[in-house]
Amino acid sequence: MGKGGNQGEGSTEREAPMPTFSWEEIQKHNQRTDQWLVIDRKVYNVTKWSRRHPGGHRVIGHYSGEDATDAFRAFHLDLDFVGKFLKPLLIGELAPEEPSLDRGKNSQITEDFRALKKTAENMNLFKTNHLFFFFLLAHIIVMESISWFILYYFGNGWIPTLITAFVLATSQVQAGWLQHDYGHLSVYKKSNWNHVVHKFVIGHLKGASANWWNHRHFQHHAKPNIFHKDPDVKSLHVFVLGKWQALEYGKKKLKYLPYNHQHEYFFLIGPPLLIPMYFQYQIIETMITRRDWVDLTWAISYYVRFFSTYIPFYGILGALVFLNFIRFLESHWFVWVTQMNHIVMEIDLDQYRDWFSSQLAATCNVEQSFFNDWFSGHLNFQIEHHLFPTMPRHNLHKIAPLVKSLCAKHSIEYQEKPLLRAMLDIISSLKKSGQLWLDAYLHK
Numbered sequence: 411m412g413k414g415g416n417q418g419e420g421s422t423e424r425e426a427p428m429p430t431f432s433w434e435e436i437q438k439h440n441q442r443t444d445q446w447l448v449i450d451r452k453v454y455n456v457t458k459w460s461r462r463h464p465g466g467h468r469v470i471g472h473y474s475g476e477d478a479t480d481a482f483r484a485f486h487l488d489l490d491f492v493g494k495f496l497k498p499l500l501i502g503e504l505a506p507e508e509p510s511l512d513r514g515k516n517s518q519i520t521e522d523f524r525a526l527k528k529t530a531e532n533m534n535l536f537k538t539n540h541l542f543f544f545f546l547l548a549h550i551i552v553m554e555s556i557s558w559f560i561l562y563y564f565g566n567g568w569i570p571t572l573i574t575a576f577v578l579a580t581s582q583v584q585a586g587w588l589q590h591d592y593g594h595l596s597v598y599k600k601s602n603w604n605h606v607v608h609k610f611v612i613g614h615l616k617g618a619s620a621n622w623w624n625h626r627h628f629q630h631h632a633k634p635n636i637f638h639k640d641p642d643v644k645s646l647h648v649f650v651l652g653k654w655q656a657l658e659y660g661k662k663k664l665k666y667l668p669y670n671h672q673h674e675y676f677f678l679i680g681p682p683l684l685i686p687m688y689f690q691y692q693i694i695e696t697m698i699t700r701r702d703w704v705d706l707t708w709a710i711s712y713y714v715r716f717f718s719t720y721i722p723f724y725g726i727l728g729a730l731v732f733l734n735f736i737r738f739l740e741s742h743w744f745v746w747v748t749q750m751n752h753i754v755m756e757i758d759l760d761q762y763r764d765w766f767s768s769q770l771a772a773t774c775n776v777e778q779s780f781f782n783d784w785f786s787g788h789l790n791f792q793i794e795h796h797l798f799p800t801m802p803r804h805n806l807h808k809i810a811p812l813v814k815s816l817c818a819k820h821s822i823e824y825q826e827k828p829l830l831r832a833m834l835d836i837i838s839s840l841k842k843s844g845q846l847w848l849d850a851y852l853h854k
Contacts, residue, residue: 469632485628520766596801635752716733775790
């Protein structure tokens with residue numbers, strides 16, 4: 411239990427000693443209306459602050475009752491600046507006899523990981539090559555320009571239309587990888603500069619919402635592949651993922667779809683529909699319901715630009731069909747790349763691992779090549795990206811050997827595969843989970 415002092419949110423100057431708390435007490439405060447967390451052995455009551463958190467309230471809630479030190483350091487660039495927001499929330503500290511980590515998390519792995527991050531900082535691996543990101547943006551703009559020129563010069567026949575659609579889909583995918591960089595604050599030293607360019611890239615170049623992406627994606631990074639915490643494994647009863655969910659649905663006789671065939675219908679409703687039939691409309695709905703007028707304005711600028719460019723070639727209805735065909739193509743690319751690193755890994759309830767172990771359990775890599783780097787937006791280095799989300803992607807390959815060494819030291823599997831193998835593993839993973847479901851479903 412806590413000892414002495416005010417336990418409410420906020421703090422004032424205290425003459426009395428700082429209150430101390432045990433992990434048993436802290437772990438009781440993990441409800442939506444009562445959230446404490448620990449950073450560097452300091453205990454904070456973030457219940458009210460979570461609603462004002464720029465990254466969304468859910469990502470903070472996912473760490474309530476836990477040590478959040480490594481997550482806090484991973485997501486924020488300027489720790490001194492962010493620390494100013496923490497000061498009023500300070501309510502105490504861990505009791506001297508308490509370990510720094512909760513639930514038996516591995517302190518040696520954590521210590522080694524923090525030393526590794528310090529090494530990365532000394533190697534200047536968090537320093538950006540701005541020319542790299544300039545060329546990324548430039549090649550997106552070039553593809554947008556080429557698309558218009560193809561139709562202007564060759565007309566709107568089937569062949570020019572298909573070529574243009576593939577060029578624009580490529581541009582959209584690459585813009586998606588680029589907005590991911592700015593969203594993770596991995597380009598500029600100042601967070602605000604990243605935020606501004608992020609809104610431009612995701613809003614004006616893609617017609618999406620920066621805030622929608624932030625609130626969703628940071629949850630994924632905080633608790634990857636964790637049911638009820640990572641929105642990317644919330645499959646809306648369409649798929650059963652991993653072992654736990656497959657067995658849970660089977661034992662409860664839940665059959666929204668024939669999950670033993672999910673590796674087959676994945677081709678029909680997974681890659682083709684995620685962006686055009688789910689993300690596209692969820693993003694618009696979210697901006698309107700949350701009254702996010704800034705992001706909505708940026709998104710509207712994209713649609714105004716797109717339709718003013720292509721209505722002259724196809725008319726209103728034709729331009730709308732053209733847009734959704736581009737989204738259809740983009741969706742295939744996006745789904746295969748993003749799922750080859752995650753869906754094949756452990757997907758479970760929260761096991762409360764340390765930061766390093768939790769990221770390695772949920773991610774794997776794809777072999778490096780110039781094409782793989784470009785094709786995946788360097789998400790072929792998913793392990794390193796998850797460990798160091800603010801590291802510029804052009805440096806991820808440099809830290810990879812050190813991450814491998816740390817994995818070997820602690821007997822943690824470091825998975826790296828060829829691109830095609832990684833994609834095929836998506837299907838085999840879905841098939842395996844579907845069979846687990848069927849066996850449990852039929853078992854009496």
